[in-house]
Amino acid sequence: MTDSLLADLAALGASPPAGFADAVFADYVQLDAVAALPAVFVAFTDQGICCVDPSREEGEFLDRFHRRFGRPLRFARRAPRGVVDALRSGRSAALRYDLRGLSEFEQAVLRKTLEIPRGEVRPYAWVAREIGNPAAVRATGSALGRNPIPFLIPCHRVIRSDGTPGQYGFGPELKKKLLTAEGYVTGV
Amino acid sequence: MAIVEELAVGGVDDFDHAFVDIVSDHQRAIYSGARRLTRQNQDAEDLAADTFLRAYAALRHYSIERRESLNMRPWLITILLNQWRNLCRSESRRPFTTAMSPEHEPTDVAPGPAVSAEQSDPNGPLAAALDQLPERQRIAVILRHVVGMSMEEVAEAMRCPPGTAKSHVSRGLQQLRALSSEVSHD
Numbered sequence: 001m002t003d004s005l006l007a008d009l010a011a012l013g014a015s016p017p018a019g020f021a022d023a024v025f026a027d028y029v030q031l032d033a034v035a036a037l038p039a040v041f042v043a044f045t046d047q048g049i050c051c052v053d054p055s056r057e058e059g060e061f062l063d064r065f066h067r068r069f070g071r072p073l074r075f076a077r078r079a080p081r082g083v084v085d086a087l088r089s090g091r092s093a094a095l096r097y098d099l100r101g102l103s104e105f106e107q108a109v110l111r112k113t114l115e116i117p118r119g120e121v122r123p124y125a126w127v128a129r130e131i132g133n134p135a136a137v138r139a140t141g142s143a144l145g146r147n148p149i150p151f152l153i154p155c156h157r158v159i160r161s162d163g164t165p166g167q168y169g170f171g172p173e174l175k176k177k178l179l180t181a182e183g184y185v186t187g188v
Numbered sequence: 189m190a191i192v193e194e195l196a197v198g199g200v201d202d203f204d205h206a207f208v209d210i211v212s213d214h215q216r217a218i219y220s221g222a223r224r225l226t227r228q229n230q231d232a233e234d235l236a237a238d239t240f241l242r243a244y245a246a247l248r249h250y251s252i253e254r255r256e257s258l259n260m261r262p263w264l265i266t267i268l269l270n271q272w273r274n275l276c277r278s279e280s281r282r283p284f285t286t287a288m289s290p291e292h293e294p295t296d297v298a299p300g301p302a303v304s305a306e307q308s309d310p311n312g313p314l315a316a317a318l319d320q321l322p323e324r325q326r327i328a329v330i331l332r333h334v335v336g337m338s339m340e341e342v343a344e345a346m347r348c349p350p351g352t353a354k355s356h357v358s359r360g361l362q363q364l365r366a367l368s369s370e371v372s373h374d
Binding site: 005006008009010012013014015016017020021023024025062066070071072073074 | 207215216232245314329335364
């Protein structure tokens with residue numbers, strides 16, 4: 001009786017489904033510079049792409065990633081399908097993104113920004129208005145400044161209302177360079 | 189422990205590399221515990237993943253001495269139990285909240301509730317009977333006999349003396365036999 005009960009209890013143990021570790025780890029690749037884009041590290045989870053980082057050194061990227069995401073990383077052999085093409089073409093709206101850890105407001109800003117096509121720009125106020133918070137122009141700028149997936153989520157296509165590029169986390173020169181490469185003539 | 193030593197001497201890459209082994213070595217124990225605590229496979233997967241992420245975040249900030257002194261499995265199980273209690277608190281609408289009350293008394297062992305629980309639990313009569321136990325007994329039995337921990341590890345994970353853990357396990361098994369017997373004679 002006792003042995004049978006203990007054996008039956010032990011039989012209630014189970015291994016997690018295959019791929020369980022994918023819910024714990026993020027994977028990353030390093031991609032070469034393409035056109036105006038610098039070389040980048042791209043990190044992704046089972047939910048989608050979570051980070052694009054133009055750090056020059058791997059250690060710098062790993063350190064930044066760990067501090068922001070608190071998730072262990074594994075080196076991957078290849079990027080998720082479509083990422084390299086999206087970086088080349090600037091058409092990235094169809095990719096899957098993992099925006100967990102961002103506020104609802106930040107996610108709304110980034111999702112709306114994703115709709116801006118290559119070669120076009122929108123003012124910060126347009127993004128704020130489109131997501132239903134017309135007064136939150138400054139907060140929209142802050143949310144874009146915290147964009148963990150630059151280049152793919154094209155925060156560089158959001159500019160000031162007067163047509164000048166405005167601020168950019170990686171420097172205004174890179175923002176101008178990206179916009180010019182996409183065919184937009186920036187104001188001075 | 190070799191893994192903890194590896195964590196202690198490694199840099200950033202080694203830390204993550206070592207954590208692959210920690211997940212691999214302990215995922216069955218953590219998932220088994222999570223599955224019996226939540227009674228839902230999907231919830232169990234989320235809870236187990238969250239447990240490892242919490243562990244990772246903590247380990248990154250631990251000193252080498254603290255990492256070296258860790259007994260990994262009971263430490264992970266303690267995190268699992270804390271995460272599970274947080275989950276129960278934040279989702280109190282879930283049906284398993286009846287088993288959460290820390291000091292709740294042994295449940296009625298009359299055949300009626302036992303049988304109805306059995307019918308609603310997709311994992312069978314023993315799992316349903318296990319769910320009828322008071323929380324401390326249920327956790328102790330799960331850790332000792334489903335997860336397969338030693339009594340010392342159970343005590344460490346539950347933050348109680350080994351004698352208390354042993355008593356919880358013993359009384360839990362006794363009640364399980366009584367429940368099984370009542371169901372089989374019903």
